Amino acid sequence: MTKASPNPLVAESPLKEAWGVFRRSGLALFGLGLLITIIIVSLIGPLIYTVDPIEIIWAPLTAPGMEAVVPLGTDYLGRDMLAGLINGGKATLAVGISAALITVIIGISIGAMAGYYGGQALGGRFPYHPFPKLRVTEFFQVLPPLLFAMVLVTLFSPTLPIVAVAIGVVSWPATARLARAEFIRIRNLEYVNAARSISATDNWIIWRVILPNALPPLIVSSTLSIGIAILFEAGLSFLGLSDPNIVSWGLMIGSGRQYILDAWWVVTLPGVMIFLTVLSVSLVGDGLNDAFNPKLRDR
Amino acid sequence: MALLEVKDLVVDFATRAGKARVLDHVSLSVEPGEILGIVGESGCGKSMTALSILGLVPSPPGNVSGGAVYLDDENLIEASEARMRQIRGKDISMIFQEPMTSLNPVFSVGEQIAEGLRLHESISSARARTKAIEMIRAVGIPEPELRSKNYPHQMSGGMRQRIMIAMALACGPRVLIADEPTTALDVTVQAQIFDLLKALQQQNNTAIILITHDMGVIAQLCDHVAVMYAGRVIETSTTETILSAPRHPYTQGLIACVPHLEENPGDERKPLMEIEGVVPPLTELGAGCAFAPRCARHMPVCDDQKPVMTDYGPSHSVACLALADGDAP
Numbered sequence: 001m002t003k004a005s006p007n008p009l010v011a012e013s014p015l016k017e018a019w020g021v022f023r024r025s026g027l028a029l030f031g032l033g034l035l036i037t038i039i040i041v042s043l044i045g046p047l048i049y050t051v052d053p054i055e056i057i058w059a060p061l062t063a064p065g066m067e068a069v070v071p072l073g074t075d076y077l078g079r080d081m082l083a084g085l086i087n088g089g090k091a092t093l094a095v096g097i098s099a100a101l102i103t104v105i106i107g108i109s110i111g112a113m114a115g116y117y118g119g120q121a122l123g124g125r126f127p128y129h130p131f132p133k134l135r136v137t138e139f140f141q142v143l144p145p146l147l148f149a150m151v152l153v154t155l156f157s158p159t160l161p162i163v164a165v166a167i168g169v170v171s172w173p174a175t176a177r178l179a180r181a182e183f184i185r186i187r188n189l190e191y192v193n194a195a196r197s198i199s200a201t202d203n204w205i206i207w208r209v210i211l212p213n214a215l216p217p218l219i220v221s222s223t224l225s226i227g228i229a230i231l232f233e234a235g236l237s238f239l240g241l242s243d244p245n246i247v248s249w250g251l252m253i254g255s256g257r258q259y260i261l262d263a264w265w266v267v268t269l270p271g272v273m274i275f276l277t278v279l280s281v282s283l284v285g286d287g288l289n290d291a292f293n294p295k296l297r298d299r
Numbered sequence: 300m301a302l303l304e305v306k307d308l309v310v311d312f313a314t315r316a317g318k319a320r321v322l323d324h325v326s327l328s329v330e331p332g333e334i335l336g337i338v339g340e341s342g343c344g345k346s347m348t349a350l351s352i353l354g355l356v357p358s359p360p361g362n363v364s365g366g367a368v369y370l371d372d373e374n375l376i377e378a379s380e381a382r383m384r385q386i387r388g389k390d391i392s393m394i395f396q397e398p399m400t401s402l403n404p405v406f407s408v409g410e411q412i413a414e415g416l417r418l419h420e421s422i423s424s425a426r427a428r429t430k431a432i433e434m435i436r437a438v439g440i441p442e443p444e445l446r447s448k449n450y451p452h453q454m455s456g457g458m459r460q461r462i463m464i465a466m467a468l469a470c471g472p473r474v475l476i477a478d479e480p481t482t483a484l485d486v487t488v489q490a491q492i493f494d495l496l497k498a499l500q501q502q503n504n505t506a507i508i509l510i511t512h513d514m515g516v517i518a519q520l521c522d523h524v525a526v527m528y529a530g531r532v533i534e535t536s537t538t539e540t541i542l543s544a545p546r547h548p549y550t551q552g553l554i555a556c557v558p559h560l561e562e563n564p565g566d567e568r569k570p571l572m573e574i575e576g577v578v579p580p581l582t583e584l585g586a587g588c589a590f591a592p593r594c595a596r597h598m599p600v601c602d603d604q605k606p607v608m609t610d611y612g613p614s615h616s617v618a619c620l621a622l623a624d625g626d627a628p
Contacts (some may be wrong), residue, residue, distance in 0.1 A: 014405050014450070190400040197353055197395075198388030198415040198466065208414075212405040 018216075018291040028287020034280035038273075042089030053083040053247045061263045073265050075256055081265060084247050085273055091248035092277070095164045096230035102168025103229070104222045107175025108211070114176070115183025116206050138173075145170040146235065153241045160243050167232045171225060178221055182214035216292035220285055227281035234274050249274050301328035301369075302506050303352070303391070303474050308366035308376075310344075310351055312581075319581035321347050323530040324366065326608070329474065329523075332504040334497075336521035336538070338511055338553070340578055344530040345510045349476045351376075352508075353391060354383040370474070389419045392467040396479040398459035402451035408462045409435065409447025412469055419470045434465040439495055457488035461495065468499060475500075478510045493520055514557045518542055523614070526550045529578055529589035532608070536615035546617045549574070549590050588620065596621040 022028055051057065056078040057070065064073040064081070072081040152166035186192065187210060195209045236242050237250025244251065249270035256266030310322035322344050329335045337345045350356050352368050354375060368375040370390060375383065395401040403411055412431035416422065422430070428447070435443035438461040451459055460480060467475055477496065481489035497520060500507055509521060517524055517538060525535045526547065534547040545551045555572035576593035588594070591601040598621055606618040 013407070190395055190397050191403045193355070194393075194395055194401040194463070194466075195403070196355060196387070197393040198470075199384040199386075199418050201384065204418075209403055213403065215405075 018288070020291075022287050022291040025287045025290060027283050028290070031280040031283025031287060034276060035284060038089060038277055038280065039093060041086060042093055045086035046090070049083060049086055051080045051083040053079060053087040054245075055079065061259060061266070063263070064265050064269075072269060073263075075252070075266050076259050076263070081252075081269055084252050085249070085269060088247045088249045088252055088270060089273065089277075091160060091243075091246050092230055092233060092250065092274070095160055095167070095233040095248070096226050096277075098161075098164040099167035099171070099229035099233070100222060100226040102165060103172045103175055103225050104218070106168065107172040108179045108218060110172070111176035111179025111181075112183050112206050112211065112214075115180035116187055116202070116210065140170070141173045143170070146232075149232065149236060150239065150241055153236060158241050158243055160246060160248075163233060163236055163242055164229075167229050167236075171228065171232070175218070175221055175225065178217055179214060182217060183210055186210045186213050220289045220292065223281060223285035223288055227278040227285070230274060230278055230281070302331045302371070303508075304328040304369040305348065305352065306367045306369065308348070308351055308368065309364045310347055310356060311362050311364050313360040313362070314582060316580070316582040320584065321361075321530050321581055322351065325527075325530070325532050327508075327525050327532065327535070329506040329508060331473065331506050332500070333523065334500065334507045334509055334521045336509045336511060336517040336524045337527060338514065338517055338524060339527035340512065342578060342581075343527045345512075345527055346478050347530075348527075349393060349478050349508065349510060352474075352476065353387055353393060354378070354380075355387075385419075388415055388467075388472070389470045390472055391474040391476065392470070392472040393476040393478065394460070394463050394467050394480045396482050398456050398463055398483060401463055402459055404451055407448050407450055408454070408459075409449075412447075412462070412466050415466050416469050430469065431465075434469050435462070437468075437499070438462070438465045439491075456484050457491065460484060460488075460492055464492070464495065464499070468503070468505070471503060472505065474506045474508065476508045476510070479512070480509075481516070482511075496520070514542075514554060526553065529584060530581060531589065531618065533590070533606075533619070534615075534617045535608075540612075540615050546611060546615070546622055547619050548594050548596050548621065552595075588618075594621075 057080055058067060058074045058078050060074060060076050060078040062070055062074040062078075064071065066073065070080050070082070072085065074081060075084065149166040149170045152169065153163055156162045156166075183206075187205075192205060192209055195205055200209065233242065233248065234250035234253060237248055238254040238257065240254055242248060242251050242254070252270040253267050253274075256263070256270075260267045305325055305327040308322050308325045309320065312319045312321050325344065325348055327335065327337070327348070337348060339345055347356070347361075351363060352375070356363060363376055366376065370386065375386065378386070402408065406414070409428060409431045412434055413424065413427035416427045416430055417424065420427075432443045432447050435447050440446050440458060440461055446454075451462075454462065460483075464480075475496075480496070481492050484492065493516065496507065496509075499505070509516070511517060521538045523535065524538050524541045525532050526541070526549065527533065528549050534541065534545065534550045541550060542554065545554055552572070552574040556574065558571055574593055579589060579592065585602070587602040587604060588606050591597055594601065601620055604620060606620045608616040608618045609622070610616050611622065
């Protein structure tokens with residue numbers, strides 16, 4: 001090497017660049033920190049604070065700060081609120097994240113197929129393709145999601161995996177529409193043709209050429225769908241449609257709702273946890289949105 | 300036997316206005332190491348010829364209704380999609396017009412060249428990367444190791460077109476189709492790209508089909524020329540013959556349209572020649588010659604009869620009824 005060249009030839013991958021923008025946003029970093037804290041507490045907390053959240057250990061409806069043994073009080077049966085909050089996070093986050101994953105997997109697959117094969121572009125070569133114009137998506141979209149999810153959970157059993165699947169199954173259409181729109185936009189760009197001219201297969205083009213280019217909005221929407229799924233899970237638990245044997249924040253709110261006038265903490269504390277979690281996810285999602293679309297910042 | 304031979308290729312497109320015959324019995328051939336220029340106005344079927352050779356005619360609305368494309372002795376029109384995939388990029392590859400949009404923005408250029416290699420050859424990713432760097436060096440980009448890690452947006456248009464050329468040549472194709480490879484570039488860069496194409500072509504004995512609307516480019520680069528009009532080849536010959544003694548009125552018009560410095564001594568400047576009228580819509584072509592409405596040598600018979608390619612001397616064919624009439628050009 002002769003001299004250090006003045007123009008920075010050092011390549012920055014799009015992801016690295018996005019992280020650079022993300023890092024500069026205070027709110028996004030705050031959200032990320034909060035989310036990481038919540039996750040760590042949910043995972044490690046139960047090992048440190050070993051009180052069983054299901055065991056009745058004190059007088060029912062003890063207010064927070066009254067007794068040192070139960071710092072955040074007890075619920076209507078006399079179970080430790082703090083233990084509930086620490087243990088409930090795991091179930092809530094697990095359901096939220098796996099439901100979001102299901103949403104994303106179904107949504108992107110169907111959206112990709114519909115966007116890539118749909119319409120006139122390649123129809124002739126594929127006499128049969130399952131999702132020609134997202135009719136399936138529309139079918140799912142006209143069903144009221146909460147009602148549909150309730151039916152699914154009641155039909156099977158109110159266990160956490162079923163709840164996650166139900167949430168995923170009712171919320172994928174939005175992701176599918178987004179993916180489809182992106183695929184339709186990108187499938188006719190010249191670099192897709194160029195890939196075809198060096199013999200790329202349809203699968204290769206969908207997953208290796210178009211998807212990476214469609215990812216930014218999809219990543220943002222996936223992140224936000226975690227928050228939506230968490231709220232959804234809370235809603236279902238509130239209605240009593242969640243596993244009663246596993247503590248989750250939603251379940252705590254649901255089972256404590258009769259006592260809201262006498263014991264504010266029974267509902268408020270898990271509510272605050274859900275609020276913080278969804279807030280942190282939304283902040284991260286917003287940060288990602290800015291990071292991937294710097295032009296849209298301050299919109 | 301020519302390396303690549305297009306024979307009586309017919310391509311139709313279904314449009315709202317009816318069936319449009321975008322390629323009408325197009326015949327071309329290229330020998331190894333030869334550069335064939337295809338020249339004509341926008342919409343005359345140049346790019347469609349290229350896409351048909353690669354089997355990339357969008358279908359529907361497009362449809363190859365007849366003819367054949369022979370690579371060696373294999374008819375590519377009848378080849379399976381799987382076989383075409385083996386051929387694309389490996390035996391025949393293509394450079395597109397717009398270097399700004401033909402590269403995938405989310406992968407580094409080195410990765411993209413390597414990917415093309417790995418689609419055809421079972422080589423390790425490390426080997427593919429090394430070969431990609433060699434290709435980047437071969438197309439004359441300095442510091443190829445560093446540059447291979449660059450993303451398309453970090454490169455200029457000329458640089459990107461070089462990358463496209465590296466991608467197209469990575470697997471050592473026997474035929475390279477260059478679809479207006481320099482239209483989007485500066486004139487100076489244009490000359491560099493052509494020099495590069497010519498050098499690489501001589502090195503590897505690649506046959507090139509160069510699609511352009513620029514007679515200057517044809518004169519500089521090509522051995523043979525095919526002039527197209529409204530989906531038909533109307534005159535083919537060696538570059539020299541086409542430039543010095545064109546016979547089809549349309550070709551004559553095209554060449555007269557090119558400004559010359561020497562022809563205007565003093566201040567007696569003639570206005571630049573132009574061909575009157577426009578290319579008719581392909582859905583409204585009648586039974587006659589498509590050029591007839593604009594032709595200076597129009598005869599009544601031109602409206603009812605399609606001229607066929609007729610030989611006028613060695614490797615010079617013209618499709619024009621006025622010539623067939625025995626008229627001197």
